[in-house]
Amino acid sequence: MDSKEEKKERRQGYFARLKRKKTGKQNAELTSAAASNKDDPLKVILGQTPEKASDEEKKKKRGQGKQLRRNEIKRHSAGELQNNKNEKKEKKMLTTQPLGTVEYTATSKDTLNTIALAFNVTPNKLVEMNKLFSHMILPGQVLYVPCGDPPPSNVKESSCGVIASTGSSDAEYDKLPDADLARTASKPIERVLSSTSEEEEASEVKFLKMNCRYITDGKIINVKEANRRKSTGSYEDEEEEAAIEEFLPDLKEKSLLLEDMHIKKLARRLPARVQGYPWHLMYSLQVHGASLKTLYRNLGSLDSPVLLVVKDMDNQVFGAYATHPFRVGDHYYGTGETFLFTFSPDFKAFKWSGDNSYFINGDTASLALGGGGSGFGLWLDSDLYHGRSNSCGTFKNDILSKKEDFVVQDIEVWTFK
Incomplete structure (x- = not known):
């Protein structure tokens, strides 16, 4: 048997032979690769075969093609976006003046x-x-x-509208009760129509119907002219004066708070778009109970202006004209036609000052009109029992009642339709 030392010497020779074979094989592969790729020394150094090199070239070409397509798509989309921006700018620059x-x-x-x-x-x-x-x-x-x-x-200055004579074939104008008389009058009536929209044209016709209330000697005069003649005493006869004196809005229900003197003075202050319409009682504290929620509920179906009338325990009458019916909201609403009024002691109306737009604000806890400055122009609590009036920036008003804090005796809310 061989000794251990001999076996160890033979084992070292075996592994040495394997190593030499492996090294020779690698050298042969490098030599063959170098012979086939003399023009690409980088491939010889990295030991890449022709098959691997061709696959990488194909991948590289495919990647370059995809990149070219992406660049073309980007350029196309960028051009469209720029065109859209330019079109929007041109549309913004082309602003036309509204008619009227x-x-x-x-x-x-x-x-x-x-x-x-x-x-x-x-x-x-x-x-x-x-x-x-x-x-x-x-x-x-x-x-x-x-x-x-x-x-x-x-x-x-520029043109603000067109003039239409009474010879117009406007169907709604023909329905007016005074249309035939107006056409036969010695001086034809001219009505100015705004050419902005059909709705505005209809509103002008409605304004003519409401404001041209009186007819004297074949001529229709409006409420303002009638009041001027009354103040100067320039009536042509007693019948004309009697016709003016008889002018009172048609109240469909009897008011417990407003007398004829109150109604006349309020009617002269109302905007033209509600003059001539009957007054309808939508809420009365005596009839419906003292509840702000009930007031909101009774006005829920309205889309017309309302008149709020309050009487306190000192028998003072005051209130507000609101362009929108009272409702619960999270912000102020209304327009500049809203105003406050008082008969304490004489009649005064406080129009919009233009300082802010705090016209009407309602929630379940209170109802307020006017704001800014020291407080609300008119404020009522949820039970319609306590109220407060302060001078406010919206209307620059005086205190409507004798005292800032008052106790409510009665409330009425009227609408015009």
Whole structure:
């Protein structure tokens, strides 16, 4: 038997032979690769075979093609986006002047509220008319405003509408009760129609129907002219004066708070769009109970202005005209036609000052009209028992009652339809 030392020597020779064979094989492969790829020394160094190199070249070409397609798609989409942006800019730049408006240049003292007050329009209407993004305006900014007569010095004059004679075939005008008499009058009636929309045309016809109330000597005169003649005593006969004196709104229910003197004075202050309509009692504390929720519920189906009348324990009568029916909301609502009034001691009406737009705010706990300054112009609690009146920035009003805090005796809410 071989000794252990001999076996160890033979084992080392075996492994040495295997190592030499492996090294020789690797050298032969490198030599053959170098012979076939003499023009690419990098492949010889890395030991890459031609098959591997061709696969990588194919992958590289496919990747380059995909990248080219991606770049073309990006360039195409970027060009479309740029074209869309340019079109939007052009549309923004091409603003047309609304019909029935004139250009007004804002001064350093102007705000949107003061301009709206000057032209008898709401701030929201100005925003819509001029396509503004906010209520902020800058000095020198040109705005479109409704036609005024006479226009201020910084208003650029332009055509504001068209004149239509009584010979128009307007179906709604033909339905007016005084249409035949107006056509046969010695002086034809002219009605100015705004050409902005059909709705505005209808509102002008409605205004004519409501405001042209009196007919004297074949001529229709409006409420304002009738009041002027009454104040100057320039009536042509006693019958005309009697016709004016008899003018009172048609109250469908009897009021427990308003006397004829109250009604006459309030009717003269109401906007033209509600003059001539009958008055309907929608809520009475004596009839429906003392609950603000009931008041909201009774006005829930309305879409017309309302008149709030309050009488306190000192027998003072006061209230507010609101352009929108009272409802629960999370913000103020209403327009600049809203006003406060009082008969304590003489009749006074407090119109919108233009300082803010805090007209009406209602929730389940209270009802408030006017705000800013020291408090609300008129405030009522949920039980319609306690109330408060302060001077506010919205209307620049006096205290409506004798005292700031008052106790309610009775309340009525009227609407016009």
